[in-house]
Amino acid sequence: MVAVRELWLLVKIDCNKEPICYKCKEKGHMTIDYKSSDTKKINTFGFGIPGQGFYALIFPEAKIKTHQSTGLLTVLEGEACEEKVDKELKNLVRDKWDFKVKQIHHQEFLVVFLDKGSLDTFTKLVEFQMSLYRLKGRLERTVRDSKTSSLLLTVWIKVHGVPDFAREVEAMKEIVGLVAEPLVVDELSLIRNEPVRVQGRCRNPGAIRGSIEIFFNGIGKLIRFEVEGVS
Missing domain, CATH: 3.30.70 (Alpha-Beta Plaits)
Incomplete structure (x- = not known):
């Protein structure tokens, strides 16, 4: 690293042009001084309203792992909880399957289906009725997984x-x-x-x-x- 800087200084004596970085193609600094724009930092949002603040790290969507069989279930009618939703889905789809139901908002639940095909069967419906606890729901695909703590x-x-x-x-x-x-x-x-x-x-x-x-x-x-x- 020192040798490169010394070489550049020697060249600089006989050259009036600005150095060019071969990574970012910008003038004014050497490649060894390049600082990646991909450096991540914690961002803070929403703290202007009490109780609404949160911390965020931003990544390209393509970099986030997609879970093809995970759905977001919104309960439109009835009082739901994780246990009720799990029993309803076992009754509707397969009784031995673990749907990994996770409540993320008052009437919203993350659920993991057997496969993409079984999930698609319900996402094509505008809404559907569940018989055990008289719940009515709507299901949509989501890229989030069952370990998600909450959704914005x-x-x-x-x-x-x-x-x-x-x-x-x-x-x-x-x-x-x-x-x-x-x-x-x-x-x-x-x-x-x-x-x-x-x-x-x-x-x-x-x-x-x-x-x-x-x-x-x-x-x-x-x-x-x-x-x-x-x-």
């Missing part, structure tokens, strides 16, 4: 009161980070005379309401948040 919900958030000079993508992601993990900014809403729309992931959409004071260069503005479709 994806919503569209309207942000009111943002000054014109702050209506830009990166600024809006920082603002929305107070209440959710920002995913996508509706760039058309940035230039319209209306609230800015940002898609994000959060713990509880119903908790995202009200205003937070944010200071822009020392000047405070009340920024109001609301989730689309939540009254």
